[in-house]
Amino acid sequence: MSVLLFAEHWNGxxxxxxxxxxxxxxxxxxxxxxPLHAVVAGDIADEELQKLGQYGVGTTHKAGDARLNTFSxxxxxxxxxxxxxxxxxKAVVLANTYNGKAAGPRVAVRLDAAFVPGVNNIPEATSExxxxxxxxxxxxxxxxxxxxxxxxxxxxxxxxxxxxxxPVDHSVASLAVELSxxxxxxxxxxKVVTSSKVSITEADIVISGGRGFKGPENWNILEDMAGSVGxxxxxxxxxxxxxWRPHHEHVGQTGIxxxxxxxxxxxxxxxIQHLAGVNSSKNIVVINKDPEAPFFKIADYGxxxxxxxxxxxxxxxxxxxxxxxx
Amino acid sequence: MKSxxxxxxxxxTTTNIKYTPDGKSLDxxxxxxxxxxxxxxxxxRAIEFKEQxxxxxxxxxxxxxxxxxxxxxxxxxxxxxxxxxxxxxxVDANFVAKxxxxxxxxxxxxxxxxxxxSIATNGSAVxxxxxxxxxxxFISQATSLEVKDGVASLHRELAxxxxxxxxxxxxxxxxxxGLAEWRIPNMRGIMMAKRKPLSAVPxxxxxxxxxxxxxxxxxPKGDCQYIDADNAAHLVSILNDKGLI
Numbered sequence: 001m002s003v004l005l006f007a008e009h010w011n012g013x014x015x016x017x018x019x020x021x022x023x024x025x026x027x028x029x030x031x032x033x034x035p036l037h038a039v040v041a042g043d044i045a046d047e048e049l050q051k052l053g054q055y056g057v058g059t060t061h062k063a064g065d066a067r068l069n070t071f072s073x074x075x076x077x078x079x080x081x082x083x084x085x086x087x088x089x090k091a092v093v094l095a096n097t098y099n100g101k102a103a104g105p106r107v108a109v110r111l112d113a114a115f116v117p118g119v120n121n122i123p124e125a126t127s128e129x130x131x132x133x134x135x136x137x138x139x140x141x142x143x144x145x146x147x148x149x150x151x152x153x154x155x156x157x158x159x160x161x162x163x164x165x166x167p168v169d170h171s172v173a174s175l176a177v178e179l180s181x182x183x184x185x186x187x188x189x190x191k192v193v194t195s196s197k198v199s200i201t202e203a204d205i206v207i208s209g210g211r212g213f214k215g216p217e218n219w220n221i222l223e224d225m226a227g228s229v230g231x232x233x234x235x236x237x238x239x240x241x242x243x244w245r246p247h248h249e250h251v252g253q254t255g256i257x258x259x260x261x262x263x264x265x266x267x268x269x270x271x272i273q274h275l276a277g278v279n280s281s282k283n284i285v286v287i288n289k290d291p292e293a294p295f296f297k298i299a300d301y302g303x304x305x306x307x308x309x310x311x312x313x314x315x316x317x318x319x320x321x322x323x324x325x326x
Numbered sequence: 327m328k329s330x331x332x333x334x335x336x337x338x339t340t341t342n343i344k345y346t347p348d349g350k351s352l353d354x355x356x357x358x359x360x361x362x363x364x365x366x367x368x369x370x371r372a373i374e375f376k377e378q379x380x381x382x383x384x385x386x387x388x389x390x391x392x393x394x395x396x397x398x399x400x401x402x403x404x405x406x407x408x409x410x411x412x413x414x415x416x417v418d419a420n421f422v423a424k425x426x427x428x429x430x431x432x433x434x435x436x437x438x439x440x441x442x443x444s445i446a447t448n449g450s451a452v453x454x455x456x457x458x459x460x461x462x463x464f465i466s467q468a469t470s471l472e473v474k475d476g477v478a479s480l481h482r483e484l485a486x487x488x489x490x491x492x493x494x495x496x497x498x499x500x501x502x503x504g505l506a507e508w509r510i511p512n513m514r515g516i517m518m519a520k521r522k523p524l525s526a527v528p529x530x531x532x533x534x535x536x537x538x539x540x541x542x543x544x545x546p547k548g549d550c551q552y553i554d555a556d557n558a559a560h561l562v563s564i565l566n567d568k569g570l571i
Contacts, residue, residue: 105454140343195486305555317559
């Protein structure tokens with residue numbers, strides 16, 4: 001009844017999302033009463049792999065083929081399913097990052113396993129598989145699902161569980177996987193960075209602006225505030241449609257879905273499509289001059305006021321607090 | 327280019343979601359159904375290839391009951407040539423993927439397009455499964471697609487970055503914003519769509535890997551605590567006390 005974690009890395013380094021997925025996988029493995037294994041692909045130092053032991057991974061299976069240094073969903077799915085078969089995994093866990101989402105469905109097909117994407121709570125084992133809950137209809141609803149295959153592939157939502165340290169002895173084993181040229185049919189040419197800022201899907205705090213800012217020239221007000229707390233910055237769809245901000249900052253139903261610990265929405269009325277992208281946030285602050293803005297209905301804290309007046313005051317207060325505790 | 331565009335039949339993004347009292351399905355009363363917004367990027371890109379070269383063919387496919395036919399007609403009105411409805415209850419992603427794979431097998435499609443996810447189930451599951459069943463390359467979250475010398479050149483979205491990729495054809499592509507612009511069907515398109523072929527074919531037998539036991543609304547949020555705008559700094563002390571900043 002073992003569990004396998006796909007430990008995605010970025011040029012040899014892990015990110016928080018992997019440790020979070022490990023925390024999820026470890027909790028699941030404990031429930032099943034089995035060990036947690038991990039699989040990695042490509043070059044990564046054993047020293048970095050040791051970090052997985054902090055989160056309950058006993059053995060990491062490493063497929064070191066140099067061709068795996070760039071992501072290929074085909075090859076990675078082969079690596080992951082080979083490891084899963086070798087240890088007889090009952091559950092395979094991939095964080096639902098871009099690459100996790102791309103490889104996960106292939107892994108499910110290869111293992112004839114049930115695929116359960118975007119989960120935000122720990123599943124329970126049943127006689128037939130698993131049961132649990134996941135958000136559906138873009139977070140407007142909750143689905144209770146039941147799986148009907150011996151094994152299941154889960155892609156837990158990033159930022160939904162938090163970290164849970166559970167240190168164990170960790171060892172590294174090498175994993176032989178037969179890969180053919182066909183597994184690398186898609187050729188990687190280059191990666192173009194469009195934003196060097198904090199990734200908004202992984203950020204603990206996201207500050208988001210809407211049409212209330214009146215124009216891109218006023219974005220410094222938001223960026224000052226974001227800078228004061230190390231937050232990621234986002235925007236509403238109209239703002240991205242008007243090209244005030246780039247598309248990759250657009251959160252909402254047709255943009256990026258996020259679940260930060262703290263979401264601060266400034267000058268955004270809270271149309272249902274916007275809420276669909278942010279309703280998993282743990283704490284929501286809304287600043288809007290319109291007391292009737294629908295966003296206040298799902299907010300934890302609200303300020304009715306002019307953002308050009310309120311936001312600089314808040315930024316100044318944050319800086320004071322930070323300076324006092326520095 | 328010969329394209330297969332797989333579309334989902336989903337509630338419009340402005341829908342206030344409600345479920346039936348037994349918690350088994352969506353309450354469709356007053357709900358407007360549309361082509362999945364991400365699916366539509368693939369549809370328009372496929373039509374653009376046809377327009378640019380004056381040749382090619384676009385088949386649009388949806389798995390579902392007769393209720394999805396208006397959505398397929400809309401895709402025909404936007405410019406697809408033929409529509410296929412696989413007559414079955416789309417019980418889970420694996421069921422849908424199997425149907426698409428069976429249909430596409432041996433039909434020599436150059437591209438099989440999907441949206442990056444259905445806005446109803448948010449799974450991003452079907453495209454990768456179809457690629458695996460058909461043993462085809464898969465490019466997820468594509469924001470750009472061009473064809474040169476028989477090779478597909480694509481951009482694939484990542485967090486704060488994109489990859490530039492080249493894929494052999496045929497391949498499976500899931501579409502993200504940027505790939506094409508949405509189109510509103512014009513009157514001529516709507517008239518022509520009525521004469522375009524829309525066929526229903528029976529679904530292959532596939533046992534469900536995942537079933538939905540219950541659908542419900544999330545628990546309601548507590549009341550919003552308001553802070554006076556003149557005392558905005560008070561918000562900071564609350565957030566600080568709660569360890570949020």
